[in-house]
Amino acid sequence: MTWKNAIKLKRLKDGKTKMVTFGLKTVMVGQIGEHYFATEGLCRHMRWPLAWGGKIKDDCIRCPLHQSTYQLDDGKVTEWSPFPLFPPYGKLLGKLSKQKDLKIYETRINGDYLQIEI
Template sequence: MSDTSPRWKRVCKTSKLKMNKVKGKAIGAKMVLVMRTEEGLFGSNALCRHMAWPMHWGGKIKDGCLRCPLHHTSYHPEDGSVNEWSPAHYFPAYGKLLGKLRKPTPLKTYDVREHEGYVEIDLNS
């Protein structure tokens, strides 16, 4: 497929996605997230699989993982796998209880690229 294929959707300008930061955007009916880490550029579903919190609202890259600000569930950016499920470090007993509401589930990930000054995501990947 050519480099100008419509499958690639713009998320943000490359200059706006700093190291260890995340940016979210609604593309059609999907809310997506792009992130830049020391290991590269990654894309995923923007909603935490624990309680569906939009992780671009305060989400962080911490120790190489994407961390949800709500209950601190964290994911490996490269494949969306769960690193920690609802640890709620501020009150661990609460985190354990909330963690039982849903089974640990990985994030859906997408291919991401930088092209002509923009970070783009392929929702068909």
């Protein structure tokens, strides 16, 4: 495990996320107030890139595709494919993949950069 520069701090905005890649690994980074976070970048349900439309609310990230929701501090699933527009469809899609938590990466600030341990 080594610390890698993920993104310049000035590119982050409060309540927003960005996608960064390290080789084949995709990581979502973001900021909530003075807190920075980094998680695996793809939803555990059907691999949608969470930074592409994912919404932060109540310290959780919600996938825009079928609305699976994960806590940003420990990656725990709080909802799995509820798909509120048509819950029976969400329930069916939810069964297509096993419910899994989101991987969380340690972060630190080094100079102008947010670094993650990867």
